[in-house]
Amino acid sequence: MTESIKDSVKAFVIENFLFGDTSQNLADIDSLIENGVIDSTGVLELVAFIEDRYGVTVADADIVPANLDSLDRIAAFIAAKTATKAAA
Amino acid sequence: MCGFDGYFGDVRHGRALLERMTAAIAHRGPDEHGVFTAKGIGLGHARLSIVGLGDGQQPMSDQSGTLTIAFNGEIFNYVELREQLRAKGRRFRTSSDTEVILHLYDEMGEDCVSLLNGDFAFAIYDGRRRQLMLARDRMGVRPLFYVRHGGALYFASEVKALLEVPGVEAELDPRALDQIFTLWAPIAPRTAFRDIYELEPASLMIVKDGGATTTRSYWSLTYPDRDAPPRYTDEREAAEQLRALLTEATRLRMRADVPVGSYLSGGLDSSVISALAAPMAPEGLRTFSVTFDSAEHDESAFQNEMAQALGTRHSTVNCGDGDIAAVFPEVIRFTERPILRTAPAPLYKLSGLVRQQGLKVVLTGEGADEVFAGYDIFKESRVRRFCGRQPGSRIRPHLFRKLYPYLPGLQQQSAEYLASFFGAGNVPLDDPLFSHRPRLNGTAATKLFFSAELREQLAGFDAAEELASRLPAAFARWHPLHQAQYLEARFLLPGYILSSQGDRMAMAHGIEGRFPFLDHGLVEFAASLPPEMKLKGLVEKHILREATKDILPRAIGRRTKQPYRAPDSQSFVGRNAADYVEAAMGEQQLRAGGLFDPRAVSKLHQKCSARPTGGFRDNAAFVGILSTQLWLQSFTGARRRQSDAA
Structure with missing residues (x-):
């Protein structure tokens, strides 16, 4: 489950922030900010993608680097969110 | 205010060349134009008459005919300087500031620049010494470009005049492009044109007959040492x-x-x-x-x-x-x-x-x-240092919101993200580019669109490192605000x-x-x-x-600084879309230019069309790519078409 989420997040990041450029070899644990992949507007684009794609609501308090600053963190965050939603 | 051009060295058909060079910058001086030639020297001038309307024609020679000047700009203290020169027995034929420079040069030689309060670029040919002097004002208000070709030196207020010189071709300097996509501008003497240079602000160049050249700075912007007692306390x-x-x-x-x-x-x-x-x-x-x-x-x-x-x-x-x-x-x-x-x-x-x-x-x-330290980057740097003193603080990064009230993307961010975006705590406090590092990194992200060939050409080049290498020795002793002010x-x-x-x-x-x-x-x-x-x-x-x-x-x-901005990518998409934009950002022209990856640019174009008010990186990349493509068309394309027609 997490792997397929990560794959689709990675595809979104590469398409939307790297414009198809795979030469950066972005690792799953790499910081999106420190690697210049994402800026302040990009974070909001990422949040919109997560909400649209996974049908979850991302609260303001959730928009922190601990949840969203690497592919691993994003995938884990989405997995937890969707699990909470399914349990509700 | 005007434009000028010229050459120093043996040039065939010099007068005709000067006519063409001066015509290329005629917009700078629509009121009059003039040309001066002598053996091995030529000066051209397009004049915008502002001071000495009836008698300030250029190029202007002194009474002996040995000194000749072509000058762009204004000497604001020319009235006082003229009085001082008159008191020394100097006689003036015109009411212009141009003649004041000539007399002052005659009195003091190249040191005359130290007395000039103004915005200027000029060329003085000294027939006695058989030498040419080029000079530019302290802050870099007026431009002056030059190129060496075929044993001669050519110079002009704009590069387009230099492109009239037979054999001088417009070619993009990849390192200049890297600097623009990192620092917003090439660092002089580098220009966007390979092998064409800009005289740096506050500099003068002396060229001797035969080509021996010395360039030196005659003034520098400097700040007091951080620990020195303040000159003003009241x-x-x-x-x-x-x-x-x-x-x-x-x-x-x-x-x-x-x-x-x-x-x-x-x-x-x-x-x-x-x-x-x-x-x-x-x-x-x-x-x-x-x-x-x-x-x-x-x-x-x-x-x-x-x-x-x-x-x-x-x-x-x-x-x-x-x-x-x-x-x-x-x-x-x-x-x-x-x-x-x-x-x-x-x-x-x-x-x-x-x-x-x-x-x-x-x-x-x-x-x-x-x-007077008005830009947001000065405040940003101060807040970053403040945050850096207590990494992990959840309160301090909220100050970043105060800096950019006009950027909605930032206003909505958490303190943690704000700290991350501004590299608070990540940039060493002793980095000489500390104040500008987030901006440089954010801008350099636009290089994502560079083609593989361009990246290969630029391998090993670091625009920010070149900037750091140009800082004076005293820089390290200045207050951080003064360091940031100097960079700007x-x-x-x-x-x-x-x-x-x-x-x-x-x-x-x-x-x-x-x-x-x-x-x-x-x-x-x-x-x-x-x-x-x-x-x-x-x-x-x-x-x-x-x-x-x-x-x-x-x-x-009491108004807080509102940076001067204009709509960026949204000026070229949707109902503002123009045919030339589609062509310049299209695969064919991108491949011909060889500078950008057409696939990535196509995705950027689509993204900006769908969301025209996107973030800084996307907007800067869009405008940067479009303007580079237009630059290629305007300078290299036009030249190619001219040669084809010939």
């Missing part, structure tokens, strides 16, 4: 002195044999200058502003308030849908370099308005942000603000801009002030506000 005294210096700088810049107007942006700086100039304008001051359709860019309410308060005759030009796209190719023909913002385009329209209204000279508030005033000011947004946009319509805040006496005074008098807490230009609060409406005097 704020009121400093404010009074500032007011006196700024008033005098404005008075000198009102000198002209034609009416002088003023730009009015609605912000503090141009309002101060207009307020000081208004009582000095014998027939009443005329003011000029750009208005925008989009509310986020428009400042017309403040412009109107100021114009009414001063009783000026106010004129405006609007920048609406499609206007930026309509003029952008012309704008790039004049900037002569790729740019990352569209901000020059409205200024191109504004100078057109001034010309249409019959004026040739305007004062502007440019320079105040560099000299020494590099971005001449490389972008005074060039792409300044001289080039004004001279495109034959308009001379004058900048009281860049009077070198005022610049030196401001540099000597303690940092807290300029940036007090997070209030920018504090001492300037104190010094001028009695001449401004309260709302303007």
Whole structure:
């Protein structure tokens, strides 16, 4: 489950922030900010993608680097969110 | 104010070449033109008559005929210098400032530049010494480019004149492009054109017969050591002195044999200058502003308030849908370099308005942000240092929100993200580029669109490292605010603000801009002030506000800095889409240029079309790529077509 989420997040990041450029070899644990992949507007684009794609609501308090600053963190965050939603 | 060109060395058909070179920059001087040739030397001049209307023709020779000058700009203290020279027995044939430079050179040689208060670039041919001197003003207001070709030196106010020299071809310097996509401008002497150079601000070049060349700086921007006792401790005294210096700088810049107007942006700086100039304008001051359709860019309410308060005759030009796209190719023909913002385009329209209204000279508030610490980047740097002292603080990063109230993307972020975006705690405090590192990193992200071939050519080159290598030894001893001010005033000011947004946009319509805040006496005074008098807490230009609060409406005097911006990618998509944009960003032209990855650019174009108000990186990349493609068409394409036709 997490792997397929990560794959689709990675595809979104590469398409939307790297414009198809795979030469950066972005690792799953790499910081999106420190690697210049994402800026302040990009974070909001990422949040919109997560909400649209996974049908979850991302609260303001959730928009922190601990949840969203690497592919691993994003995938884990989405997995937890969707699990909470399914349990509700 | 004018344009000039010339050569030094053996050149065939020199007079005809000068005619072509001068015609290429005729927009800088539509009133007259002239050419001087002698063995091994040629000078051309296009004149905009402002001082000495009837007798200031150029190139101008002295009475002996051994010294000849071609000069672009103004010497604001020429009246005082002329009196001093007369007292020494010098006799003048004209009422121009040009002749003052000639006499001063005759008296002092190349050291004459130290007495000049002005915005200038000039060439003096000295027939006795068989040498040429090129010189440029301290802050880099007036441009001067040169190229060596076939054993001769060619020089001109704009590169397009140099491209008239047979055999000189326009080719993009990849390192210049890297610098633009990192620092916003190439670092002089580098220009966007490979093998064509720019004389640095505050520099002079002496070329001897035979080509031996020496270049040296005759002035430098410097700040006191951080630990040195402050020269000023009494704020009121400093404010009074500032007011006196700024008033005098404005008075000198009102000198002209034609009416002088003023730009009015609605912000503090141009309002101060207009307020000081208004009582000095014998027939009443005329003011000029750009208005925008989009509310986020428009400042017309403040412009109107100021114009009414001063009783000026106010004129405006609007920048609406499609206007930026309509003029952008012309704008790039004049900037002569790729740019990352569209901000020059409205200024191109504004100078057109001034010309249409019959004026040739305007004062502007440019320079105040560099000299008195007005830019947000100075505050940002201070907050980053504050956060860096306690990494992990959840409270301190909230201060970043205070800095950019006009950027909604930032306002919505958590403290953790704010700290991450600004690299708070990540950039070593002793990094000489500490103040600018987030901006440099954010801008360099635009290089994502560089093609594989271009990346290969640039392997091992680091634009920021080159910038750091150009810093003076004393830099490390300066206060962090002064270090940041130096980076702005020494590099971005001449490389972008005074060039792409300044001289080039004004001279495109034959308009001379004058900048009281860049009077070198005022610049030196401001540099000597303690940092807290300029940036007090997070209030920018504090001492300037104190010094001028009695001449401004309260709302303007207390206004927080609103950076001058214009719509970027949204100017070229949707209902503003233009055929030339589609072509320039299309696969065929991108492949022909070889600089950008067509697939990535196509995705960027789609993204900006779908979401035209995107973030900084996407907007800067879009404008940077489009302007580079237009640059290629304008300079390399035109040259190719000319040679094909020949």
